[in-house]
Amino acid sequence: MDIKRRQLLTGISVAGAGVLLNACRNTQTRSGGATNNESKEPAPGEVEPIEVTAPEDLMREHGILRRVLLVYQETATRLRQDASSVPSDALEKAAKLFQVFGEDYHEKKLEEVFIFPAVKKAPGAATRYVDVLLAQHARGREITDYLLSVSQADRIASNSVEPLTKALESFVRMYEYHAAIEDTVVFPAWKAAVGGNELDALGEKFEEIEHEQFGDDGFEAALKRMEEIEESLGLSNLDMFTAPAPPK
Numbered sequence: 001m002d003i004k005r006r007q008l009l010t011g012i013s014v015a016g017a018g019v020l021l022n023a024c025r026n027t028q029t030r031s032g033g034a035t036n037n038e039s040k041e042p043a044p045g046e047v048e049p050i051e052v053t054a055p056e057d058l059m060r061e062h063g064i065l066r067r068v069l070l071v072y073q074e075t076a077t078r079l080r081q082d083a084s085s086v087p088s089d090a091l092e093k094a095a096k097l098f099q100v101f102g103e104d105y106h107e108k109k110l111e112e113v114f115i116f117p118a119v120k121k122a123p124g125a126a127t128r129y130v131d132v133l134l135a136q137h138a139r140g141r142e143i144t145d146y147l148l149s150v151s152q153a154d155r156i157a158s159n160s161v162e163p164l165t166k167a168l169e170s171f172v173r174m175y176e177y178h179a180a181i182e183d184t185v186v187f188p189a190w191k192a193a194v195g196g197n198e199l200d201a202l203g204e205k206f207e208e209i210e211h212e213q214f215g216d217d218g219f220e221a222a223l224k225r226m227e228e229i230e231e232s233l234g235l236s237n238l239d240m241f242t243a244p245a246p247p248k
């Protein structure tokens with residue numbers, strides 16, 4: 001990934017990302033990933049390194065993508081209420097994050113190369129999902145391209161409000177179920193198909209790919225970017241999503 005593209009993901013300079021990510025890396029390592037931290041005792045006050053397995057890593061990537069879906073859902077709601085209040089740059093940043101982190105990395109470099117081929121070959125109920133999941137990746141990329149084209153201007157054009165709202169809602173509907181099927185059926189089937197030793201080796205391989213793509217820890221950079229987008233939209237207070245009490 002070239003520097004310009006990576007800056008689009010992180011929203012900060014590569015040097016700045018390096019400082020940020022190095023601070024975070026001391027607390028994060030995958031199982032089987034031979035990092036320098038593994039052989040060291042944590043310094044006083046330092047947090048014990050957490051093991052992140054390959055399936056867990058894929059699922060926490062889904063966590064970032066689900067947070068983009070929340071931005072899409074909130075954007076759709078605001079478009080219906082008052083389209084002129086919707087800042088197009090936050091939507092553009094969210095769609096760009098989904099493209100760089102979700103499509104170009106999570107889908108194209110991990111799921112389509114390692115997960116789906118192994119699941120397709122293995123006997124079991126998960127096999128039947130693979131073709132649909134691939135078709136949904138392709139449809140998602142079409143929708144992301146559309147979101148990026150519509151959100152380029154400072155404001156959403158009035159004739160784009162209705163089709164954009166529908167595109168956002170249908171994307172959220174599709175990808176919520178897509179990620180849930182992967183989490184509950186496809187990733188467990190993949191884990192069973194590859195076995196423990198290979199899973200550790202693949203965890204290390206995934207880490208190498210992440211470094212090739214992002215230069216450092218892509219997850220931490222994506223998480224920071226996501227938090228900035230949520231904050232810009234006033235969505236960073238988890239408590240605001242607590243449901244009201246039901247009727248008595």
Ligand SMILES: [Fe+2]
Nearest residue numbers: 107111133182
């Ligand atoms: Fe997927």
Ligand SMILES: [Fe+2]
Nearest residue numbers: 106111179182
């Ligand atoms: Fe996925």
